[in-house]
Amino acid sequence: MYFGVITLFPEMIDAVTKFGVTRRACENGLIKVDCINPRDYTEDKFGNVDDKPYGGGPGMLMQVQPLRDALRVARSQAPKDTKVVCMSPQGVQLNHSLVTDIHSWGSVILIAGRYEGIDERVLQKEVDLEVSVGDYVLSGGELPAMCIIDAVSRMVPGVLGNIQNAQEDSFAQGLLHFPQYTRPEEIDGMRVPEVLMSGNHEKIRNWRLQQCLGRTYERRPDLLKNRVLTKLERKLLDEYLQEHDF
Numbered sequence: 001m002y003f004g005v006i007t008l009f010p011e012m013i014d015a016v017t018k019f020g021v022t023r024r025a026c027e028n029g030l031i032k033v034d035c036i037n038p039r040d041y042t043e044d045k046f047g048n049v050d051d052k053p054y055g056g057g058p059g060m061l062m063q064v065q066p067l068r069d070a071l072r073v074a075r076s077q078a079p080k081d082t083k084v085v086c087m088s089p090q091g092v093q094l095n096h097s098l099v100t101d102i103h104s105w106g107s108v109i110l111i112a113g114r115y116e117g118i119d120e121r122v123l124q125k126e127v128d129l130e131v132s133v134g135d136y137v138l139s140g141g142e143l144p145a146m147c148i149i150d151a152v153s154r155m156v157p158g159v160l161g162n163i164q165n166a167q168e169d170s171f172a173q174g175l176l177h178f179p180q181y182t183r184p185e186e187i188d189g190m191r192v193p194e195v196l197m198s199g200n201h202e203k204i205r206n207w208r209l210q211q212c213l214g215r216t217y218e219r220r221p222d223l224l225k226n227r228v229l230t231k232l233e234r235k236l237l238d239e240y241l242q243e244h245d246f
């Protein structure tokens, strides 16, 4: 999987290339992350990449020319026809389905804007998709870009090793994850649920599915709205709701 990142702060991207499973993925050649800095492509002798917004208003905007030229370099380094995604609060919400789509592309160029945003003409002419990681404004697009790099990389075969993370399974099913416990069995008067120490794998599987369904019902009912429950799922959820006095 190829990631090209257009960013004024390439050092920030070290957070994914120099730590954890994504670092190992880079070292193993399973993913490649290239950073291209628009400041290296300014035609302005002062190295400016931003300017005031027409029509007035606070802050500065990233100008077309440095971004367009940085994108040209990024495209030259990326596989042919790599899609361009701009990280933006005006974008579509990132979710498991979109992460899966981006993984299926095999490569992506991510624009991590700074300042108050980027000139609309870049979005019109160069960008295939705007993506948001939530309804809030950040100081730049680098953290959202790294969310995409991390989430998409985890889908690349070999990145998670041969232990498929159950976290993936639950979100793949459109449910929140079940609660997890590790040693000790009891701490501060709180015990691990007995079923998890029963050794009964069917009971454990059903308990976990019930917890996924119950938690999703409580915290993200929107995820259940369009979900057709199986008979077992309906039974488990009804039990959960009774036990929790819903």
Ligand SMILES: c1cc(-c2cnc[nH]2)ccn1
Pocket (backbone or CB within 6 Å): 087, 088, 089, 113, 114, 131, 132, 133, 134, 135, 136, 137, 138, 139, 140, 141, 144
């Ligand atoms: C994606 C990008 C952003 C963002 C980019 N620049 C300021 N905020 C916020 C949320 N999701």
